[in-house]
Amino acid sequence: MSTIATVEMDLRELAAGAVKRARELGATAAECVVGEGSEFSTVVRLGEVETLKESGSRSLGVRVFVGQRAANTSTSDLSPEGIEQAVRGAIELAKITSEDPMGGIPAPEQLGQIEGDLGLYYDDVYSLSNEERIELARRAEKAALAGDPRLTNSEGGTFDACILRKVLANSHGFSGDYRSSYCSISAVPIASDEAGNMERDCWYSVSRTLAKLESPEEVGRIAAERTLRRLGARKVKTQRVPIVFERPTAGGLLGHIFDAVNGDAIYRKASFLAGKLGQKVFGGNLTVIDDGTIPGGFGTRPFDSEGVPTRRTTVIENGELKGYLMNTYTAKKLGLATTGNASRGLAGTPGIGNGNLFLQPGEKSQDEIIRGVKRGLFVTEFLGFGVNLVTGDFSRGASGIWIENGELVYPVEEITVAGNLGEMFSNVSEIGSDLIWRGSVACPTLRIEGMTVAGE
Amino acid sequence: MDKRFFFEKYGLSACDLEKYLGAALSAGGDYADLYFEYVTSTALSVDESMVKSASQGISAGCGVRVVTGDRTGYAYTDNLAPEKILYAARTAALIASGPAKTPVVSLKETQRPSLYPIADAASDAELSKKVELVFRADKAARAYDPRIKEVRASYADELRRILVIGSDGTFAEDIQPLSRLSVFVIAHDGEISAKGNSGGGGRHKFEMFLTEKTPEYFATEAARQAIIQLGAVSCPAGEMEVVLGPGWPGILLHEAIGHGLEADFNRKKTSAFSGLLGKRVASDKCTVVDNGTLSERRGSLNVDDEGNATNNTMLIEKGILKGYMADKLSARLMGLPNTGNGRRESYEHIPMPRMTNTYMLSGDDMPEDIIKSVKRGLYAVNFGGGQVDITNGKFVFSASEAFLIEDGKITAPVRDATLIGNGPDVLTRVSMVGNDLELDEGVGTCGKDGQSVPVGVGIPTLKIDRMTVGGTGSAA
Incomplete structure (x- = not known):
């Protein structure tokens, strides 16, 4: 363990050293991020290992302010010469940028981090031998292809593991460091019908610890079920019907809300929710929260990419727009305070990312919601990206299952579903009780009225 | 043209390359290759008529692949020291099992055309000239119509140097320039908003942005789209x-x-x-x-x-x-x-x-x-x-x-x-x-x-x- 401790110390010192060097060279403020990661992935296809990948990498990003001028550089060369070049490069580059009165790193009083173990890191994700990792992927695929002769092919079963470390230092003396881990299992079976038409679908389990990963058999079984139910899909007539969004697609819709309350889109008036703080924008049954502090969450971090502690922000409360999600810059532009949502890779300016974003669940199960639909569509997958945040217009390719008299009757594909996000979230008539975290965004099953299904 | 870039910068020799390929095939396998890459990049944008930030980056590394039948082992390193490359080669070799194979010893250089300029590639232009492009785009988009309220113009370029060697004798180097100028606008007319997007580039000289594909050309196109969309049904x-x-x-x-x-x-x-x-x-x-x-x-x-x-x-x-x-x-x-x-x-x-x-x-x-x-x-x-x-x-x-x-x-x-x-x-x-x-x-x-x-x-x-x-x- 002593070697790991030494390495950790080095990276924090490295980041602080780069900041110090930037100040010496004339930066009025500076920030340095170091990222370190190890990744393992394997794909087993039709029982044989198809790929096996294992590697680690490190790189560093520097952001400097010279007065009100900003610039940033990144490098994968962490030698003293490489870092010197990156720091000098950033200062040099700041000469060509404009003075932006709103620029700068967070004020000292905004900096800080959540103390204690947030449950982000478990070293068990890297505890398996290659043979054991391959076996997990193999079992997931095997389960995905078992039990039905129509499951004839596969894009494979996978096992992935990843360990990341992020170090941040700035010229106000902030120094932070956290590690995170994840592992996942997935399966992508392909089924074909008598006519040779093929369908594929997938399922996965992801966890910060091996101990909580679902069994490969369970992942494979669900993947198979999802794939088989798509066989024999048809188009439907163009019409307006109630639409039930299965959790993954409902989460996609919630992701559009995130984009629309992103401080960057707001101050630019590039969102249909710009300027509507305090107004009723959606139906009174909708409450949306972003919480970067939930222990073990996929969107949890002790501090954001600018060194501001993460927090819980109510975005929508009973249909009213309560808060935007912001970093330091966009908050200044809007005359508000950062919500600790700064997000960045190593290169570039900080952007905005969600913490654990979710929609408050309702009472009914998914089955009950489907049973309540006389004639409508159950959407299980989106295809394409037809969303205009400026207007809220929404039109995406979709596939799913047709509902008649509360029963799922036949699969549907080659259709689009369209509406306007503002209207859609005002017309949510049912919210499921099934809030399940499979990533940093979670949304229960939703039923929405008044959307257009375009088909034949 | 600075041929043998990786040889000079990282002190590689043909003998080292054979050694790495040998390590990759030390547990058998049908084929192995190494991909060396060194990329420099620049990006800047104008936003609210200010160049709020500019970025430059350097990324370098080597990926090693070992293929056995339809199985692929892969590992990479961002540190090009010999022991790190050898470690990556041995990691990639984990996919194979069998007697060691010997790679073809005579690496043969691939004849390659020159589809793009190396001299005067966009990445070589002075920063001030790149900044001027985005300011010109901003100005032109705003001048198109007073309803254009939001303009973001960005410029990005990179120069990618690669060296690929394979156990089948492959030896190929290339220097690949790439650049792009993009303009995004939002028009507001009362309650109605619309956006427009345009841009272009390629593997050409910087001069292309000053002669044919000017900032005004892309800015006008983005603004035109947004103004038309204001009237959309x-x-x-x-x-x-x-x-x-x-x-x-x-x-x-x-x-x-x-x-x-x-x-x-x-x-x-x-x-x-x-x-x-x-x-x-x-x-x-x-x-x-x-x-x-x-x-x-x-x-x-x-x-x-x-x-x-x-x-x-x-x-x-x-x-x-x-x-x-x-x-x-x-x-x-x-x-x-x-x-x-x-x-x-x-x-x-x-x-x-x-x-x-x-x-x-x-x-x-x-x-x-x-x-x-x-x-x-x-x-x-x-x-x-x-x-x-x-x-x-x-x-x-x-x-x-x-x-x-x-x-x-x-x-x-x-x-x-x-x-x-x-x-x-x-x-x-x-x-x-x-x-x-x-x-x-x-x-x-x-x-x-x-x-x-x-x-x-x-x-x-x-x-x-x-x-x-x-x-x-x-x-x-």
Whole structure:
């Protein structure tokens, strides 16, 4: 363990050293991020290992302010010469940028981090031998292809593991460091019908610890079920019907809300929710929260990419727009305070990312919601990206299952579903009780009225 | 030209390279290669008429691949010290099991064309000149119409140096410049808002942005789109005739058939196009190629990321499926010609078959006759992104600028139409092909399995007899 401790110390010192060097060279403020990661992935296809990948990498990003001028550089060369070049490069580059009165790193009083173990890191994700990792992927695929002769092919079963470390230092003396881990299992079976038409679908389990990963058999079984139910899909007539969004697609819709309350889109008036703080924008049954502090969450971090502690922000409360999600810059532009949502890779300016974003669940199960639909569509997958945040217009390719008299009757594909996000979230008539975290965004099953299904 | 860049910068020798290949094949395997990469990049943008920030980056590393049958072992390092490369080689070798193999000792340099300039590449231009481009774009977009309220113009370039060596004797170096200028605008008119997007670039000299593809050219185009969209009506929903304008709407080919013709999906028989070689997949007016050999184009490459020269590959000839796009692995396993389509995002990634510049050749129809032939339909001229499900062939793409066609005339602009179709049959419904092939301006980035690579697309004006259009308006 002593070697790991030494390495950790080095990276924090490295980041602080780069900041110090930037100040010496004339930066009025500076920030340095170091990222370190190890990744393992394997794909087993039709029982044989198809790929096996294992590697680690490190790189560093520097952001400097010279007065009100900003610039940033990144490098994968962490030698003293490489870092010197990156720091000098950033200062040099700041000469060509404009003075932006709103620029700068967070004020000292905004900096800080959540103390204690947030449950982000478990070293068990890297505890398996290659043979054991391959076996997990193999079992997931095997389960995905078992039990039905129509499951004839596969894009494979996978096992992935990843360990990341992020170090941040700035010229106000902030120094932070956290590690995170994840592992996942997935399966992508392909089924074909008598006519040779093929369908594929997938399922996965992801966890910060091996101990909580679902069994490969369970992942494979669900993947198979999802794939088989798509066989024999048809188009439907163009019409307006109630639409039930299965959790993954409902989460996609919630992701559009995130984009629309992103401080960057707001101050630019590039969102249909710009300027509507305090107004009723959606139906009174909708409450949306972003919480970067939930222990073990996929969107949890002790501090954001600018060194501001993460927090819980109510975005929508009973249909009213309560808060935007912001970093330091966009908050200044809007005359508000950062919500600790700064997000960045190593290169570039900080952007905005969600913490654990979710929609408050309702009472009914998914089955009950489907049973309540006389004639409508159950959407299980989106295809394409037809969303205009400026207007809220929404039109995406979709596939799913047709509902008649509360029963799922036949699969549907080659259709689009369209509406306007503002209207859609005002017309949510049912919210499921099934809030399940499979990533940093979670949304229960939703039923929405008044959307257009375009088909034949 | 600074040949042997990696030899000089990292003190590599031919002897070291053989040693690394030897380590990669130390546990057996059919083939091994090493991919060295060194990329410098610059990006800056103007936003609210200020250059708020600028970025530069350096990324370097080496990826080692070992192939045994259809199995691939892969490892990479961002530290090019000999012991790190050897470690990566031994890690990649974990996939193999058997007696050590000896790589071909005489590495033979791949003859490569010069499809793009090295001297005066965009990345060599002075920073101040790059800054001037984005300021000019900002000014031109705002000058177009007072309703243009938000302008973001960005400039990005990179210079990628690669060296690929393979146990089959492959030795290929290349220096690949790439640059792009983009303009995004938002127009506000009272309560109504609309956006516009334009941009372009390629592997050309910086001068191109000062002569032909100027900031004013892209800025005016983005502003024009936004102002037109201010007057847009909701898009009708349902099946109708669709006319695609020339150039960037070629993304239809990319999504509808391009991905389905990448050899890996066909080797695994997971593509809706599997087993259709020699069969009709399009109307006889359609001839489609993937051509990585066009001069200075965004999707062009002297050599692919496996060290093979790129090609002009016939995919569909007069409606008949003629070929797939292959990399080394697919070509060997399927007994197909290697078309030089092995590409990867960076040294961290395993190469796979990818498109370069994919386009349909011109036909005989006059574009105006195509419009005239439509009673009621959609004329789509600009697109956002698209996506395809390779297995069932269903694809969608989103039009950012489209108009209704009524009685042979282009009428009202419509808001955000989405087009959805089925890859193996959409081209069978192409009834007219214009004589006006255009390639896109050079903005395309294609994603597959989490890897992004620059690509080009193109089509002449096309008429598709029936396609589903997704909108909220009443059925056409």
